[in-house]
């Protein structure tokens with residue numbers, strides 16, 4: 001039998017609670033990721049390495065697409081998400097004062 005309006009409302013509230021928990025976890029995980037990438041940016045700037053590393057990005061895209069498929073997530077979406085995050089990371093890296101080329 002279909003659930004009542006009341007049961008549907010209860011389930012909606014329960015799902016929203018989980019959605020809020022997941023969003024909070026993602027914010028914390030992203031903050032940790034940016035803490036690491038900022039450190040990478042500082043190292044790269046100090047040692048005159050380029051802000052972006054396309055080879056590494058290629059490997060990350062392949063890995064995330066595979067993980068997405070296993071997890072039943074759209075791999076296109078996973079790739080877009082990664083590109084969005086990396087674009088912001090590189091923007092931060094480019095803002096570091098760079099060591100003059102030797």
Ligand SMILES: C=C(O[C@@H]1C=C(C(=O)O)C=C[C@H]1O)C(=O)O
Nearest residue numbers: 037040051052053056057086089
């Ligand atoms: C963080 C790095 O710098 C850039 C940002 C990356 C990322 O956010 O994962 C990956 C490769 C680089 O283009 C890195 O080289 O590891």
